[in-house]
Amino acid sequence: MKRHISPSLLPSRNLSVYKKRAERLDVELLEIEQAHLGTDGGIMLIGRLMDHLRSRGVAVSLNERMVELERDSRCIVTDARRIGYRDLILAPGRKGFGFLQELMDELGVEYVDNVVDIGLRIETRVEKYPIVRDYYDPKFIFPGKVRTFCTNSGKAYVVRERYVTRAGAEYFSINGHAYAEKDNGNGLVNFALLKTVRLTQPLASGQEFAEMLGRLVMLMGGGRPLMQRVGDFRLGKRSKSQSFTGDLYDFEPTLEGCTPGDISLAMPAKILRSIWKSMKLLDTIVPGVMHPSTIMYYPEIKLYANKPRFVDEHFQAAPGIYMIGDGAGTSRGIVAAWASGIRAAEGVSAEHHDESRVCAS
């Protein structure tokens, strides 16, 4: 992997100061080697990898959707054709979470889907969260299963992702990204503050729970996610469009298409309490992050795991069928998604196979 990405690791400074403050509050700051590829760097890397694959004779078909699996004849059906396979690696990502569940139901593959991360994305000025000048993506773990995740700074933007439920209803989840190229930086930082929720008795689907919360926000926000300034939240007031102009509220949200509102009307109390407490702890470790201008976007949803019961360590879920990546719960980020691809590929090449193809492409 290193050979292809050749990452240049980012320096980290003053970590002992933040760590000491965190430890006093029972908060953990993880120390990890980090590299920042950036949205622009990622696109270039994908271009390079695609060229490499094509030069090795790999056929790549974009804009073609798999719709069905015909297991008995070892074929997949797409919206354009039928294709025979010897081994199949399925990696439909987070958006393909529901699709993968349907396949697992058909194949009789057992899976768990009772864990989900729900939370906010925080956006503020870099000077209100200066730790990012010392450590690009600080990962804090707070009591109550709350953590910071996916910090972006320099030229950083908040975005929304569109999801469609199995019943065809639409909702959005917030995310963030940054460009590696720092010219015309916007001086803003964004990161997620997520609480892990594990549903137990009676066992329920984390995906359905998250979808319901996403749908509730659609109702509250008139078809858009919600945003609220910390200053308004503290006063128990909803945010209005006036909260996004002037004086204390002096920077504009990078995500257009969000409704100023009241997050506490849409977020379950237990999640909100844990997250607000974590924000106060964070503000003690990195004073400034709870400035009135700081924006909280809701909802950020991470479907945790859709984890099939694998039959081997190569993520084989049924004979000749491998399920990997964010959609199958083997990863939650680029590096682990990549690593799970390598592990599945090693499984495919190690297996002894029946070479015959039943169904013609």
Ligand SMILES: Cc1cc2nc3c(=O)[nH]c(=O)nc-3n(C[C@H](O)[C@H](O)[C@H](O)COP(=O)(O)OP(=O)(O)OC[C@H]3O[C@@H](n4cnc5c(N)ncnc54)[C@H](O)[C@@H]3O)c2cc1C
């Ligand atoms: C805005 C944003 C910022 C992120 N920032 C970071 C970050 O800073 N660091 C990090 O580590 N991770 C980040 N991530 C997460 C990272 O992108 C994912 O963890 C990773 O891409 C997962 O890889 P994957 O192969 O499992 O799925 P994906 O990359 O989602 O790929 C799945 C592909 O399958 C396709 N697909 C789905 N269903 C079908 C079907 N039925 N037929 C055919 N194709 C299908 C999808 O269209 C998609 O192209 C970010 C994600 C987003 C959206």
